[in-house]
Amino acid sequence: MTDFEPVIGLEVHAQLKTAAKLFCRCAAGGFDAPANTNICPVCTGQPGALPAANAGAVELAVRAGLALNCRVNEVSVFVRKNYFYPDLPKAYQISQYDLPLCGAGEITIDLKAGGTKKVRVRRAHLEEDAGKLLHSPAGGAQDHTLADFNRSGVPLLEIVSEPDLNSAEEAYSCLTELKLLLQWAGVCGCDMEKGELRCDVNVSLRPRGAATPGYKVEIKNLNSFKAARDAVSYEISRQAAALNNGETVARDTRLWDEKARRTEPMRSKEAACDYRYFPEPDLPPLRVAPELLAGLKSKTGDLPREARARFIRDFALNAYEAGVVASTRELAAYAEACMRHAATIGLGSKPIMNLLGGEFxxxxxxxxxxxxxxxxxxxxxxxxVKTAALASSGKVSASAAKTLFARAWETGRDPQALLEELGLAQVSDPAQLEAWAREAIAARPKAAQDLKAGNERALGPLVGLLMEKSAGKANPRAAGEVIRKILGE
Ligand SMILES: [Zn+2]
Structure with a gap:
């Protein structure tokens, strides 16, 4: 058996968050709208209709390129990608080819075994989406297909990586980081169920240490990152088995069958053909003004990786906690505001994280x-921060802190004032605790006897009952001590 090394590349389509389509003024969202209501002569390819590039879409694509560390080309070119399909009335798609808007970039991913890896981005280019076909629609005849062009002309950014990934796990990590970067940059909603993010993966094997393999198998239309990971794992085994059998693996385009848990070849008419790319005669070369690029660069700010590192360095979070708070740009800003404020009153980030990661x-x-x-x-x-400080000082119990937090959130009022008003202060007064403890012991004589006989597990129910009698205000640690003291007498 030969030891093979997987060679994996990604091709991701991200729908850019614009109000209008890429080359006309039709609404880009609203796919729930009745079929064929967000359309015009441009996006349905009527003769004589002229496209005009949407500056907002270009700006979002540049922002995405900056988040992916891409070189942004001052001049790029739109091309026609020719093919016939019923969801494409023009019989060509306006895309970009040898002069894309964004050139080489990179995505850094964390490796399971520790360390990081730089995955090169080959290009990120603008293109328009096609329409949607509805096969055998409900209420219609079984052999009918209807076309809805609401989606035609919606702006997409196609991001293509170099084949730098070497395992299903790395492909999954790279997709996750890519999604985070696109959301962070505010360019894409990334809801895969709504088709805002779509991913294709190519997988081939080469004997370890050998040059690039002579074939490429593409898996299209993966509808989740988990499906991508499963499909890549399956392909690695399938191809390794074939190669070890002395067979050659055909250049192929396949689909992942989630139910059968295997990839299947796509019908040949749906597979790639010669697109006969040529420059789009109706659109001038796309120019990104240097001032616009400089302005967008200056607004890019910290990327998720830098934000996570900063939370670990400045606020002593662990890697997991840093990942939680830096899951979106906005949450990172919010968490940082909390932690900076906490530091001014001498409160560490631990109690803040307890609230942020939990109730918040x-x-x-x-x-x-x-x-x-x-x-x-x-x-x-x-x-x-004030609620976290009260919980951390022991003035309120953990459960009372939850109540306090909820009331402070709802009313916008000061937690200290609410604490007094709601009588939520934790009770550590020995006389009061003793009274509740005696009630609890009287109500659960069996548990009391067991605890006295040395069964520590009987303490829990007694403390629980005491907490109930105190309406959650007793200090649980002090309560346990009082119960022990009474039974020890
Ligand atoms: Zn239109």
Whole structure:
């Protein structure tokens, strides 16, 4: 058996978050709208209609290129990619080919075994989306196909990596980091279910240490990163088995069958053909003004990798915590505001992280607060910090801190004032604790007997009952000590 090394490259289509389509003024969103209502002569390819490039889409593509460390070309060229398909009324797609908007770049990924790897980006170019075919639509005849052109002409950024990835796990990490970068740059919603991010992967094997393989197998239309990882794993085994059998692996385009857990060849009519690229005669070369590029560069700021490193360095978070708070640009800004404020009152980042990673994110997810709305809809950072300080000082119990946090969020009021008003201060007064402890012991004589006999597990239910009697206000540690003391008498 030969030891093979997988050679993997990515091709990702990201839908750019513009209001209008790439070459006309039709709405780019609203795919729930009735079929063929967001269309015009340009995006349906009527004779004589003239496309004009959407400056907003170009700007988003440049921002994406900067996040991917790409060289942004001052001049790039739109081309016609010719092919016939029923979802493409023009019989060509306007794309970019040998002069793309964004040239060579790189994505740095973390490796499971430790360390990092730079995955080169070959290019990132602008192109328009095609329409959507509805096969055998509900209520229609079984052998009918309808075409909806609402999607035709929606701006896409096609990002192509060099084949620098060598395992299914690396492909997964690279896709995850790429998605984070695109979201961070604010250029793409990245919802794969809505088709905002689509990924194709190519996989081939070469004997370890050998040059590039002589074939390439492409897996198209992977609808999740998990599917991409599974499909790559499957392909690695399939190709290795074939090669070890003395067979050659054909250059091929395949689809991942999620149910059968294997890849299948695509029907040949859907596979690639000669596109006969030529420059789009209706569009001038695309120029990015140096001032625009310089302005966008200056606004790029920290990228996720730098933000994570800063949280680890400046706020002593571990790698996992840094990943959580730097999952979006907005959350990173919010968390940093909290931690900076905490530092001014001598509070470390641990109690802040406890709240942020727990109650805070639970509430954000529950109320579906989008990252862009955090600053407006989430609790003010200083109120979060005050709650964390009260919990960390032991003035409120963990459960009371949750209540306090919820009330501070809802009312926007000072946690200290709410604490007094709601009577949530933690009780450590020995006389009061003893009274509750005696009640708990009287109610659970069996548990009390067991604890007295040395069964430590009986302490939990007694403390639990005491906490209940105190309405969550007793200090659990002190409560346990009082119970032991009474039973030890
Ligand atoms: Zn249009």
């Amino acid at each position: 994110l639970a509430r954000v997810n529950e109320n579906r607060i989008a990252p862009k709305d955090l600053a407006e809809k989430a609790i003010r950072p200083e109120l979060l």
